[in-house]
Each structure stands twice: as C-alpha cells, then as structure tokens.
Amino acid sequence: MIKIFIDFDGTITTQDVGDAMFISFGGDICNKYIQEYRAGNLTAVDCFNLECHACKGTLQADLDIFLDRQTINSTFTDFHRFCKEQEIPHFILSDGMDYYIKRILENNGITDIPFFTNHLEIVPLENEIEILFKPSFPFLDENCNRCACCKRNHMLARTADDDIIVYIGEGYSDRCPVRYADIVFAKDELLTYCQQENISFFEYRTFSDIKSRMQMLLSHKQSKKNNGLHKRRQAQLATRDVYLGG
Numbered sequence: 210m211i212k213i214f215i216d217f218d219g220t221i222t223t224q225d226v227g228d229a230m231f232i233s234f235g236g237d238i239c240n241k242y243i244q245e246y247r248a249g250n251l252t253a254v255d256c257f258n259l260e261c262h263a264c265k266g267t268l269q270a271d272l273d274i275f276l277d278r279q280t281i282n283s284t285f286t287d288f289h290r291f292c293k294e295q296e297i298p299h300f301i302l303s304d305g306m307d308y309y310i311k312r313i314l315e316n317n318g319i320t321d322i323p324f325f326t327n328h329l330e331i332v333p334l335e336n337e338i339e340i341l342f343k344p345s346f347p348f349l350d351e352n353c354n355r356c357a358c359c360k361r362n363h364m365l366a367r368t369a370d371d372d373i374i375v376y377i378g379e380g381y382s383d384r385c386p387v388r389y390a391d392i393v394f395a396k397d398e399l400l401t402y403c404q405q406e407n408i409s410f411f412e413y414r415t416f417s418d419i420k421s422r423m424q425m426l427l428s429h430k431q432s433k434k435n436n437g438l439h440k441r442r443q444a445q446l447a448t449r450d451v452y453l454g455g
C-alpha cells in the first residue's frame with residue numbers, strides 16, 4: 210500500500226507559518242532563536258519554549274487575524290481529493306503547532322486529514338484579551354532532540370514493511386524523514402539536501418506536479434511495468450538500523 214506523508218509549513222502553506230507567527234508576535238528575537246536552533250545551539254523544544262515566552266501579551270484577536278490571512282498552495286485541495294479517490298492514506302507531519310494547523314486547514318474546508326504535531330495551548334489571561342502561548346511536546350523521540358515532533362517515528366509507526374512511503378517536503382524538519390522514504394518529493398532547501406546526500410527525489414513546485422507524477426507511477430503499476438513504485442534500498446537499510454537500535 211502507498212502511504213503519503215506531507216510537511217505542513219512551507220509545503221502545504223505558502224510560507225512557514227510557525228516562523229512567521231513567532232516573529233510577528235514575539236519580535237526579532239525569535240529570528241535569533243530560529244538561527245540558533247538551525248545552528249544546533251538550541252534544541253527544538255528549547256527554541257519553541259523561548260519563542261512562546263517571547264509572545265506573551267499577544268492579543269487573541271491579532272493572532273486570529275494573522276492566522277486567517279495565511280494561505281495554502283492552491284493545488285493542495287485537489288491533491289487531497291485525488292488521494293481520497295485513489296484511496297491513498299495521507300497524513301500531515303509537522304514540527305509546528307496544532308493550533309494554527311487545525312485553524313488553517315479548517316479555513317480551507319479540510320477536516321479529514323490526520324495530522325501529528327506539537328501542541329500549542331492558547332491560555333487567556335485574566336483580562337480575557339491577552340493570551341499566553343503554552344507549548345507541549347507529546348511526540349518527542351527519546352534519543353534525538355533535533356526536532357520536537359519526531360516525523361520519522363510517526364512515519365514508521367504508520368507503515369508496514371511492504372508499504373511504499375511517499376514523503377513531500379521542503380525544509381529543515383524534512384531532512385530526517387526523507388532518509389526513510391521510498392519516494393521523495395522535494396523543493397527548496399530539501400532539494401539541495403537530497404542532492405548533497407544522494408537521496409533520489411522528484412522536484413516539484415505545486416501539488417499538481419506531484420499528482421501528475423503519482424498518476425504516472427500508478428498507471429505504470431497497473432500495466433505492471435517496472436517503475437518507480439518500489440522500496441528504496443537505502444531507506445530500507447536506514448529503517449532496519451532504527452529497529453536494531455543503530
């Protein structure tokens with residue numbers, strides 16, 4: 210069975226909503242935290258905790274307006290429909306926050322894609338106008354703190370040995386999971402990473418590109434041609450290492 214895992218920020222949305230939200234409400238210091246995190250000087254959890262702390266005193270109304278202005282790639286809803294028609298299970302994996310992911314998906318009429326991410330509780334202050342950002346991290350990996358929500362673990366937990374894992378992403382938090390995916394769709398920073406690491410990938414700009422490629426792979430499968438829909442050897446070895454505790 211084919212299973213598709215999709216990054217949210219910058220992949221489904223047109224910009225990185227998490228980064229933009231923290232910089233908008235927490236100020237430039239959040240940009241510094243993000244750089245420190247990317248440089249490996251802060252764990253993801255420490256970075257989120259600092260960013261959330263910097264956002265204290267945000268007005269609920271301002272947050273709502275900001276989130277309701279966020280846009281998704283216009284081809285995503287059609288891709289979602291395609292996956293449903295083809296009965297391909299698809300999931301969102303994000304090292305962002307559920308509060309905005311849920312709101313943005315709902316704003317676009319999407320309520321039926323499972324998503325796995327960090328939790329952000331919005332706590333109203335006594336004046337009932339200002340809010341506190343209270344993050345929590347239910348999906349940390351016990352041995353790795355590069356991400357707060359471990360995409361690899363979700364992906365491997367939701368797939369069997371003979372499933373074909375498709376991963377769609379663009380950025381930093383996609384670097385780890387693509388190592389375990391059989392078919393990778395990459396753009397931007399992730400594309401460069403895949404080139405550097407010799408991970409084979411399809412370049413995409415929109416979800417229409419991905420749909421076309423998937424249609425081609427599926428039609429090859431029906432005609433039993435040798436095609437790209439097979440397990441990737443390097444991904445199988447990487448997965449085996451995880452289960453062996455390597």
Ligand SMILES: [Mg+2]
Pocket residue numbers: 216217218219220379380381382
């Ligand atoms: Mg992203």
